[in-house]
Amino acid sequence: xxxxxxxxxxxITMFGVLMVTLLLTLILVGSNMDIILKQxxxxxxxxxxxxxxxIAKSFSSVKEFEAFVQDQTDQRxxxxxxxxxxxxxxxxxxxxxxILILDFGHATFLTSDAGSSDVxxxxxxxxxxxxxxxxxxxxxxxVIGIYLGALAGSKAGSKIxxxxxxxxxxxxxxxxxxIGMIMIFLFAFVWQIFPARATPSIPPSDPGYIVALxxxxxxxxxxxxxxxxxxxxxxxxxxxxxxxxxxFITAKKTMGISQKKIIYSHALKNAAPPILTILALSLSGSLxxxxxxxxxxxxxxxxxxxxxxxxxxxxxxxxxxTYVLTVFFxxxxxxxxxLYGYFDPRVKTS
Numbered sequence: 001x002x003x004x005x006x007x008x009x010x011x012i013t014m015f016g017v018l019m020v021t022l023l024l025t026l027i028l029v030g031s032n033m034d035i036i037l038k039q040x041x042x043x044x045x046x047x048x049x050x051x052x053x054x055i056a057k058s059f060s061s062v063k064e065f066e067a068f069v070q071d072q073t074d075q076r077x078x079x080x081x082x083x084x085x086x087x088x089x090x091x092x093x094x095x096x097x098x099i100l101i102l103d104f105g106h107a108t109f110l111t112s113d114a115g116s117s118d119v120x121x122x123x124x125x126x127x128x129x130x131x132x133x134x135x136x137x138x139x140x141x142x143v144i145g146i147y148l149g150a151l152a153g154s155k156a157g158s159k160i161x162x163x164x165x166x167x168x169x170x171x172x173x174x175x176x177x178x179i180g181m182i183m184i185f186l187f188a189f190v191w192q193i194f195p196a197r198a199t200p201s202i203p204p205s206d207p208g209y210i211v212a213l214x215x216x217x218x219x220x221x222x223x224x225x226x227x228x229x230x231x232x233x234x235x236x237x238x239x240x241x242x243x244x245x246x247x248f249i250t251a252k253k254t255m256g257i258s259q260k261k262i263i264y265s266h267a268l269k270n271a272a273p274p275i276l277t278i279l280a281l282s283l284s285g286s287l288x289x290x291x292x293x294x295x296x297x298x299x300x301x302x303x304x305x306x307x308x309x310x311x312x313x314x315x316x317x318x319x320x321x322t323y324v325l326t327v328f329f330x331x332x333x334x335x336x337x338x339l340y341g342y343f344d345p346r347v348k349t350s
Contacts, residue, residue, distance in 0.1 A: 006337075010334055010337060011334075014330040014333075014334060017326075017330060018323075018326055018327065018330060019096070021322070021323075021326045022096050022099055022100075022323060022326075023092070023096070025318075025319055025322050025323075026086075026092060026095060026096070026319070027087075029315050029318065029319065030086040030087060032313065032315060033086060033315045033316075033319075034082060034086045036108055036313065036315055037080075037082060037108075038073075038077060038082060040108050041073050041076050041077060041082075042069065042073050044076075045069050045072045045073055045076070046069060049065075049068075049069070081094065099319065099320070099323050102120055103120070104118075104119035104120055104123070104316055104317075104319065104320035104323075105119060105316045106118055106119065106316065107119050107122060107309075107314050107316050107317050108312075108313075108314045108315065108316060109312045109314050110122065110305070110308060110309060110312070110314050110317060112125045113125060113203065113204050113300075114204075119316045119317050119320040120320070122305065122317060122320075123302070123305075123317075123320055123321060123324055125204075126300065126301050126302045126304075126305045127301070127302055127324065129213070129299065129300055129301040129302075130290050130294070130299075130301030130302040130303060132213075132217070133217055133220060133221060133224075133290075133294075133299060133301060134224070134283070134290055135283060136217075136221060137221050137224040137225050137228065138228075138279070138282050138283050140221075140225050140229075141224070141225055141228040141229045141232050141282075142232060142275075142279050142282070144225070144229040144232070144233070145228075145229045145230075145231075145232025145233040145235070145236055146232070146233075146236050146268070146275065148160075148164055148229070148233040148236075148237075149164070149232065149233040149234065149235065149236025149237040149239075149240060150236055150237075150240050150263050150264060150267070150268050150271075151263070152164040152165070152233060152237040152240075153236065153237040153238070153239065153240025153241045153243075153244060153267075154240060154244055154259070154262075154263045154267070156241050156244075161237065164230070164233050164234065164237060165234055165237070167230040167233075168230035168231050168233060168234035169230075169234075170230070171226065171227050171228075171229075171230035171231065172227075172230065172231045174227070175292075176223070176224070176227055176292060176293050176296070177292050177293075177295075177296045179223055179226070179227055180220070180223050180293065180296040180297060181296065183219060183222070183223045184196050184219065184296075184297070187219055188219070194215075194216075194218055194219040195215075195216055195219075197216070197297070197298040198216045198217060198219065198220050198294075198297040198298050198299040198300070199216065199298050199299065199300045200212035200213055200215075200216050216299075217299070219297065220293060220294075220297040220299055223293075223297075224293065232278075235275075235278065236271065236275060239271040239274060239275065240263075240267055240268070240271055243267045243270050243271055244263075244267055246270075248266070249262060249266065249267055252266055273339075273340045276336055276339045276340060277336050277340060279336075280332040280333065280335055280336030280339075281332065281333075281336070283332050290302060290303030290306075291303040291304075291306050291307050294307070295307045302321060302324075302325070305317065305321060306318070306321050309321065
């Protein structure tokens with residue numbers, strides 16, 4: 001299969017998965033979305049009347065006021081197409097098209113730090129912070145895990161192998177929220193090294209905001225790395241144990257090649273395809289699985305945004321965030337496929 005054909009098939013498949021995900025999301029929230037949007041229109045109409053004293057004074061009775069509100073509400077509902085059922089093909093098609101072009105509409109309750117209710121602005125503000133935290137932690141975890149795992153796998157049964165396996169089992173047994181609370185208690189209240197909240201107290205427009213954000217990021221970053229690198233090392237160790245028993249490794253040893261070069265230049269290269277796959281899935285999965293971590297540390301990213309949106313049922317944000325995270329996941333899978341083919345000649349020839 002040529003590269004162009006491979007890329008074309010993968011892109012078509014990714015688009016299909018994205019459309020199915022969007023459709024399922026809309027089916028799950030469709031009826032609730034209509035209710036919330038209609039309530040939002042009523043609230044908007046009443047707010048406009050309240051803010052304009054001239055309009056408010058023109059009504060002679062409460063009945064006349066309610067009739068005006070109802071008329072304005074009906075007109076706006078019809079203007080944006082809410083008078084047709086949410087499950088009609090026209091509504092679903094228009095909604096999916098708007099989501100595809102990143103037109104998520106306006107949030108019902110939440111706003112960005114700058115005060116914007118546009119879902120696109122809110123996500124654009126939160127997403128870089130989640131990428132910063134979880135991409136940095138995943139890279140650190142993978143580097144430490146690959147190094148320790150390769151070392152432990154090359155010395156199966158040794159002391160470092162047993163320590164790596166034991167730490168992987170222990171670190172993976174505790175939930176991230178529990179470790180996070182302990183880390184906050186120790187480093188924020190007992191020793192007072194890091195702040196308890198990962199959200200800086202200064203506004204984003206302040207020149208020192210970036211430095212403050214990185215300082216507040218330290219504690220959640222340390223926690224994520226502490227929990228994650230043991231499992232990574234254990235996975236790499238299992239890959240390496242099998243590869244170190246292959247005939248070509250024995251041949252390299254008889255040729256007098258140093259143990260370090262055999263481990264990190266030859267054996268690790270053969271273990272690269274599954275490692276890269278896990279790395280790609282970890283990067284995308286960490287963005288989607290950031291809800292609990294960001295909620296515990298109060299990190300101002302996509303995870304906390306998702307948590308707050310679910311809490312108040314802000315459906316435009318839930319749909320927009322789901323779409324963005326799905327796109328990131330599909331892109332990471334696509335990149336993993338390309339890298340897999342680069343490192344594994346068997347994939348190239350097939």
